[in-house]
Amino acid sequence: MLKHLFIYIILFACIQQALAQEDGVIALDLPVRNGLRFNRYAINPTFSFVREQNRYVSFSNKRQWVQFDDAPNTYLFGYSGRFRENIGAGIGLFQQDYGVLTSFGGILNFAYNVVLNRDSNLTFGMNLGFYQSGINEGRVVTNFPDPSLDNIPTQSVMAINPGINYGTAFFDFGLSVNNLVAYNFKTSALIEDNPEQSIGAHVMYTGYMNTRGFLDQSKFSTLIKSDFKKDNTVLSGIVMLTVPKGIWAQVGYNTLYGVSAGIGLNLTKEIALEYNYEQAIGDLAEFGNSHEITLAYKFKKSYRYNYADDDDEEALIMPSRRANGIATRRQTSKNSNRPRVVRQPRTVRENTVEIDPNGVEVNRPDDTPVADSDTNVEQQRLEAEEAARMIAEQEAEAARRAEEARLKAEAEAKLKAEQEAEAARLAEEARLKAERERQARLAEQRRLQAEEAARIKAEQEAEQARIAEEARLKAEAEAKLKEEQEAEAARLLAEQEAQAKQAEEARLAEEAEARAKAEREEDIAMQELDGVLIPVAKDREALEMKNLTELTEKTRIEQQNLLDQLKAKVAIKQQDLDDLKEENDLSEQGIVVAPRAFKSITAENREIEALKVNIDNILRSQGMKITELENVYNERLKTVRDKEDEVNAYYLSKINELKAAQEQTLSARTDLFSNLETIKVATEIERKRRISRAAYDNEQVRYEKDRRTLDMIRQITPRSTTPLRAEDFDSGEVLRNIQILKGVNNADNGYYLVIAVHSDVAKRDEFLRKAVASGQTNIDFFFDVNSSKYYIYYSKYDSIEAANRGLAAKGSQPYNVNMSVVKIED
Incomplete structure (x- = not known):
């Protein structure tokens, strides 16, 4: 317990x-x-x-x-x-x-x-x-x-x-x-x-x-x-x-x-x-x-799975076996086909007559006693004579039939020999005719192949020449554009430096003139500026605020001019975007429009960037001047504390006015910069639309050309008279595992048994010709634009299981050595 x-x-x-x-x-x-x-x-x-x-x-x-x-x-x-x-x-x-x-x-x-x-x-x-x-x-x-x-x-x-x-x-x-x-x-x-x-x-x-x-x-x-x-x-x-x-x-x-x-x-x-x-x-x-x-x-089952242990196991108590129901066929004796001998005995005096298997009567001794009566003797004599007569007739008939058979055999042999001779003659004529036709066909095929090879070579050379010419023209255009851009950049830089130098010189001159003028007008109580009377005092702060106010007014005018120039550039960019979008829309509808005149986008963008820099610089300069003006105003308030003073009141109002104008300028600058970015993104989208359309057109031209080449190879390539070996085929890139391709045009989704992968068109065509020469007339290929490779195949399946079965049963054909599975999906 x-x-x-x-x-x-x-x-x-x-x-x-x-x-x-x-x-x-x-x-x-x-x-x-x-x-x-x-x-x-x-x-x-x-x-x-x-x-x-x-x-x-x-x-x-x-x-x-x-x-x-x-x-x-x-x-x-x-x-x-x-x-x-x-x-x-x-x-x-x-x-x-x-x-x-x-x-x-x-x-x-x-x-x-x-x-x-x-x-x-x-x-x-x-x-x-x-x-x-x-x-x-x-x-x-x-x-x-x-x-x-x-x-x-x-x-x-x-x-x-x-x-x-x-x-x-x-x-x-x-x-x-x-x-x-x-x-x-x-x-x-x-x-x-x-x-x-x-x-x-x-x-x-x-x-x-x-x-x-x-x-x-x-x-x-x-x-x-x-x-x-x-x-x-x-x-x-x-x-x-x-x-x-x-x-x-x-x-x-x-x-x-x-x-x-x-x-x-x-x-x-x-x-x-x-x-x-x-x-x-x-x-x-x-x-x-x-x-x-x-x-x-x-539980019993009637099928087998992959990736499983399919072991055939016995049992301690074995189930009973049933008879398989196959009957045993009886064998016929070898003697069953032997002819039976029919014996027909007839009684004569000393012999018994038998009929052998060939129908000939044969006499043999008979020990049967013969009756002694005359009547029987005569009867036997008559029967013997009758038998002898019948034997003679049979022998004559047999000789006649044998002669007829001999003559017939000779006639048949002669006819057979004549027929065999005629057949041999016809066969030889047919062979000679077929050989002549084959030679003519081979000559024609060689001629067509030579013409097609020459045509393809000419097209390739023309294509290479065109590509080389385009590359040369492109290089020249890029070099020229680069020179123009560098010259334009140097010009703009020189202009900016000259403008900056002129502006600085003008500013210094204006400041000097302003100081001189202020000294001359110290005793003037009021001064008119742009139709507005400005109160003037003799203290240093008042004179400095007066000079700063004049400078900010000039800077404000420069700001507005720069903003107006940028607005004009933005309008041009917007119009270019609208024209490009209209061109793309019409192109998708099948309407061809005349190309627009060439315009240096780089130079235009550089001008816009220069304007943006100038606007930011002048905004920064104006802000510094407004801040300086406000600081001088605050300094004067320390000595002239009355805000109702005419000078203080005027410049306080001017400071607020300048700040409001600066805020409006900053807002306009932000809107213009934002519009430029929006136009830039939209222009890039439209540019990609045009490039995609051009790529699609080029892809269709390439696809139609590839189809014509494949059809020509199928039609003119003769069957090889000697078997080709695996060493004769260049399969190109060897795929070890299942490869998945996406975005393949002109090819359905599914599993393809690919036997060769080439980037070179000449190697592709050479493999196609040898495959057709080996008897594979269903040869085909598709092009992957992402990798610029041609995938050659002749079998396609809808499931991986069917593709694996086809891969396992590929046989010993020389072009199947490097067969692999490639899946195409969206």
């Missing part, structure tokens, strides 16, 4: 640790860790698909630490496996008992596979679990009330376990997240600090033994897995050997639960039984052993 109580306390402590601080909540953790045969989706969600060929219905029972009462016990019923070429799925129902706690629920599994290439697969999977956990009152046995048990409610939990697996020919690498999300419907919150939340990583190897005897073609599987939890890391490994006789064995090790071993066998072709034994070691050594037994049923 004390031993059971001690164990109960240990188990209850372990269970409480697993509750993730949620009353009555048990974390989702199915103890499927000792086998690689059934319910593998509980190890990683992708394993319902990975290397799976069949579907199973299974029932498992896992009893842990059986030496203790109320030890953990798990029942699992599942249906899982491969359902489509790229889909695996499963469903499971389970019940787990942990002492007085019980968890009951189900798991939905789904896995989807993506084929990367012939031996590479990427599989995604997810397990969605929903279960209830709480106290099983029927298992509570206590002699005293336990309030802690009364406060544990029944909880409903949903858990999500995603996973991924990358598989090659023999290896699989994968990750999974156990209890990524665990949502408690009772509390409407996620379960935090879940001790069973972990990241699982695995490496699996699957191979076959090539030996003799009992172990021949046995499958060898190894799984190494690690679970990274918050507080610790659990490592495990399983090794399984499956013999084709229908028997398998497996051993494993887990750093937390200990070592395990198991064996399984096929009772029939559909029914299998498996048993696993687990022994705790380390910290759990006192817990003892665990047992797991599984009964499974395999």
